[in-house]
Amino acid sequence: MFLASKHCKNQSRTMISFSCSASPKLTSILALLLILVTMIQVNGQSPPGFISIDCGWENSSAYLNGALNIVYSSDVWFVEGGQNHQISPEFIEDAFNGQQKTLRSFPGGSRNCYTLPSTAGKKYLLRAMFTYGNYDRLNKTLDGSLFLFGLHIGVNFWEAVNLTNWDPSVTVFKEVLTVAPSNSVSFCLINFGSGIPFISSLELRPLQDTMYPFVNTSVSVSYFKRCRFGNITDPITRYPVDDYDRFWESCTFTSYPFINLNTNKNVGSLPGNNDFNVPSAILQQTSTLDTNYSRFSINVASAYNKDALSLQLLPIFHFTEINGSNPNRRFDIFSTGEVLFQGFSPSPLQVDSMYKSGQFLQKGDTFFTLDKTPGSSLPPLINAFEVYSLVQMENLTTDFNDVYNIKQIKTHYNLARTSWNGDPCWPREYSWEGLTCDYSKSNQNPRIVTLNLSTSGLGGRFAILLMNMMSLENFNLSNNKIDGPIPYYILQRVQAGLLDLRLEGNPVCSNNKDSYCIGKKKKKRRRNTTPILLIAVIVPVVLISLLVGMCILWKLYWKDKSGDNENYAMYEEETPLHIDIRRFTYTELKLITNNFHSIIGKGGFGIVYHGILENGDEVAVKVLMETSIAESTDFLPEVQTLSKVHHKNLVTLQGYCQNKKCLALVYDFMPRGNLQQLLRGGSALNFYECFCQA
Numbered sequence: 001m002f003l004a005s006k007h008c009k010n011q012s013r014t015m016i017s018f019s020c021s022a023s024p025k026l027t028s029i030l031a032l033l034l035i036l037v038t039m040i041q042v043n044g045q046s047p048p049g050f051i052s053i054d055c056g057w058e059n060s061s062a063y064l065n066g067a068l069n070i071v072y073s074s075d076v077w078f079v080e081g082g083q084n085h086q087i088s089p090e091f092i093e094d095a096f097n098g099q100q101k102t103l104r105s106f107p108g109g110s111r112n113c114y115t116l117p118s119t120a121g122k123k124y125l126l127r128a129m130f131t132y133g134n135y136d137r138l139n140k141t142l143d144g145s146l147f148l149f150g151l152h153i154g155v156n157f158w159e160a161v162n163l164t165n166w167d168p169s170v171t172v173f174k175e176v177l178t179v180a181p182s183n184s185v186s187f188c189l190i191n192f193g194s195g196i197p198f199i200s201s202l203e204l205r206p207l208q209d210t211m212y213p214f215v216n217t218s219v220s221v222s223y224f225k226r227c228r229f230g231n232i233t234d235p236i237t238r239y240p241v242d243d244y245d246r247f248w249e250s251c252t253f254t255s256y257p258f259i260n261l262n263t264n265k266n267v268g269s270l271p272g273n274n275d276f277n278v279p280s281a282i283l284q285q286t287s288t289l290d291t292n293y294s295r296f297s298i299n300v301a302s303a304y305n306k307d308a309l310s311l312q313l314l315p316i317f318h319f320t321e322i323n324g325s326n327p328n329r330r331f332d333i334f335s336t337g338e339v340l341f342q343g344f345s346p347s348p349l350q351v352d353s354m355y356k357s358g359q360f361l362q363k364g365d366t367f368f369t370l371d372k373t374p375g376s377s378l379p380p381l382i383n384a385f386e387v388y389s390l391v392q393m394e395n396l397t398t399d400f401n402d403v404y405n406i407k408q409i410k411t412h413y414n415l416a417r418t419s420w421n422g423d424p425c426w427p428r429e430y431s432w433e434g435l436t437c438d439y440s441k442s443n444q445n446p447r448i449v450t451l452n453l454s455t456s457g458l459g460g461r462f463a464i465l466l467m468n469m470m471s472l473e474n475f476n477l478s479n480n481k482i483d484g485p486i487p488y489y490i491l492q493r494v495q496a497g498l499l500d501l502r503l504e505g506n507p508v509c510s511n512n513k514d515s516y517c518i519g520k521k522k523k524k525r526r527r528n529t530t531p532i533l534l535i536a537v538i539v540p541v542v543l544i545s546l547l548v549g550m551c552i553l554w555k556l557y558w559k560d561k562s563g564d565n566e567n568y569a570m571y572e573e574e575t576p577l578h579i580d581i582r583r584f585t586y587t588e589l590k591l592i593t594n595n596f597h598s599i600i601g602k603g604g605f606g607i608v609y610h611g612i613l614e615n616g617d618e619v620a621v622k623v624l625m626e627t628s629i630a631e632s633t634d635f636l637p638e639v640q641t642l643s644k645v646h647h648k649n650l651v652t653l654q655g656y657c658q659n660k661k662c663l664a665l666v667y668d669f670m671p672r673g674n675l676q677q678l679l680r681g682g683s684a685l686n687f688y689e690c691f692c693q694a
């Protein structure tokens, strides 16, 4: 994983042995064609799902790496904090690739994370590359001190980057195969106090779900070595030869008695075998021995990786018989002294990938031997191999909803806190400042339970999303400049004793004597929730009894008319529209409008209510109560038309409710003036209203 020829150490062994093989041409590869084209054009070029980031690249327009046909973009959308740098001029020319010329360093904060969009549950390859290039002119890799920082994949430790004693021109890459825990994958750089972490490029590549079957939500694997054999000129084979853009190092044997074979014939895998999808071009090339020899060894140990002995490794060997005469070739595969596979014979023109799924070698073995069996007429061959180390994904990310909401709150209040990046609760030592989490349920994702945003200079309205943070028990917003109404749902939770809210010292409290506005701490306030609970229980009970009583009286009185007010749920129509807007039930409308609590507009057509969706979005709910309209068969086609209308002067239709007793339209909520205007003006709406009332 170090890309530089000068550091290869020759391991001399009595057996024919292979060790580090990087080619001297390495530094000159990829004479980059930086074709700068517009975003729209370049977007069409990149393979689907590839996220390719040139860290520290300051130009907001992406560029096409012509040699790779991959579009790289700046990292500004994926990370906060850090500083952009360029490597020292003397290293620019020979940089491993164009992305290595700039980097982002993180002198501030102990953890800095990149967040990359992903699909929950899908497998990905994530590759990070590091070229120091003496960007700070401090010769940090060669000044005799330790230069070491850590990498996390999500909330778990992945690997350390150790650049101590390396030439500044060296490029290091790390790859991990992992399953996305949610709709984003986070990757973090950890400051160990031994040099400022930095990164040059970051790449995310989707894999197929069938690939690397031993990788799952609790097991990720980190690249240790990936080699291909044969007569190869490129030191690294990657995309577009490999659809998944894996880095296959050229591990060509050059010394006699090695023989490289190749074929033009198509080499495939057994139908249904999609475990590795090794590119055909790699399987068409192989290395074997002169027939006088019987075995060779592969040593993947690295002098620089002191941790190797404590790693649990998983080797995968890829073999294909490409000698057209289909000879008798049979061999055993050993890991140090222990046999891994016995009497293996490669299939002609078909890949055999030999690995023990989920069985990681416990000893950190890095020495593999392929040995001809006594009955075999030909020595062993090899096309490619991969070695991975185990990364335990033992720590769980914070509850998905909590993460979403706290990030929205961060945006809403424009909070710029160094520690507020990456996962809020894990790992514990890097949890966000000002919040605490509940880790007590060990098999469940941690939840955020307290949030202290006191004296943080927050202004404006209440973050509506707070109402979705159901696990929040303690919320201190004292001494800020928060104004505007406290959302009903939050008050409800406060009154029920579920949330301890502190608002003293905010404009919203200027005329408010409620307990959450009075700064003095009442003794044992948190524990002493009984009165609140009593109120919370007794008041509704009394109210409900009253209501039930009234209902009975009312029903008796209006017995003959009661049919009109029966449960609306019974009347939900069964003709869903084939449009992508949401269909609401009457019950849902009741819920989001808080039982049609707040009227924001009235007209001949009906009443418009304020509502809040589950995701916190505010909406205007226009309810048409006229039975005659409800019977109109033209309502649905009209909704269909409206749903397609998107105009800057029109509110967007979010959804509708169709029910024998009521029809309703749900729009995005707009500031009052606008809303009135929109409900009255706007051709599409007028059209609709005329239509209905006709």
Ligand SMILES: *[C@@H]1O[C@H](CO)[C@@H](O)[C@H](O)[C@H]1NC(C)=O
Binding pocket: 036, 037, 059, 060, 061
């Ligand atoms: C960014 O790239 C575009 C497109 O090549 C170029 O026109 C522009 O000058 C660059 N901007 C900066 C600040 O380098």
Ligand SMILES: *[C@@H]1O[C@H](CO)[C@@H](O)[C@H](O)[C@H]1NC(C)=O
Binding pocket: 137, 138, 139
């Ligand atoms: C870094 O190394 C170069 C050459 O080895 C030397 O000229 C320079 O003074 C060094 N810089 C520092 C800050 O040590």
Ligand SMILES: *[C@@H]1O[C@H](CO)[C@@H](O)[C@H](O)[C@H]1NC(C)=O
Binding pocket: 155, 156, 157, 158, 392, 393, 394, 395, 427, 428, 429
């Ligand atoms: C899990 O989290 C704990 C506590 O933060 C930490 O000590 C441990 O190293 C983490 N495990 C991994 C695999 O990162």
Ligand SMILES: *[C@@H]1O[C@H](CO)[C@@H](O)[C@H](O)[C@H]1NC(C)=O
Binding pocket: 148, 160, 162, 163, 164, 165, 304, 305, 306, 307
């Ligand atoms: C980092 O590399 C240096 C130099 O090779 C070595 O002395 C040191 O032990 C390594 N540290 C770790 C934690 O691998």
Ligand SMILES: *[C@@H]1O[C@H](CO)[C@@H](O)[C@H](O)[C@H]1NC(C)=O
Binding pocket: 231, 232, 233, 260
């Ligand atoms: C290796 O391949 C190159 C072209 O890719 C060819 O010129 C050369 O002769 C080959 N070497 C051997 C030993 O086959």
Ligand SMILES: *[C@@H]1O[C@H](CO)[C@@H](O)[C@H](O)[C@H]1NC(C)=O
Binding pocket: 257, 290, 292
């Ligand atoms: C291989 O064996 C044959 C026959 O035994 C011999 O003639 C040849 O010189 C040997 N080649 C090498 C490289 O030892």
Ligand SMILES: *[C@@H]1O[C@H](CO)[C@@H](O)[C@H](O)[C@H]1NC(C)=O
Binding pocket: 259, 261, 288, 291, 323, 324, 325, 326, 327, 328, 378
């Ligand atoms: C291919 O197989 C034949 C025997 O079937 C053998 O004589 C020949 O040496 C093999 N070629 C290589 C390059 O291994």
Ligand SMILES: *[C@@H]1O[C@H](CO)[C@@H](O)[C@H](O)[C@H]1NC(C)=O
Binding pocket: 214, 215, 216, 217, 218, 219, 357, 358, 359
């Ligand atoms: C993940 O795979 C490992 C073996 O690679 C297995 O032991 C473990 O049970 C799997 N975990 C899940 C959650 O599937």
Ligand SMILES: *[C@@H]1O[C@H](CO)[C@@H](O)[C@H](O)[C@H]1NC(C)=O
Binding pocket: 434, 452, 453, 454, 455, 456
């Ligand atoms: C809450 O945050 C404020 C401001 O950051 C700090 O001064 C205070 O000590 C914190 N309170 C607690 C209980 O952590």
Ligand SMILES: *[C@@H]1O[C@H](CO)[C@@H](O)[C@H](O)[C@H]1NC(C)=O
Binding pocket: 454, 455, 476, 477, 478, 502
């Ligand atoms: C809220 O924060 C303020 C300022 O840090 C502190 O004085 C107060 O005690 C806190 N209240 C609670 C309930 O934690």
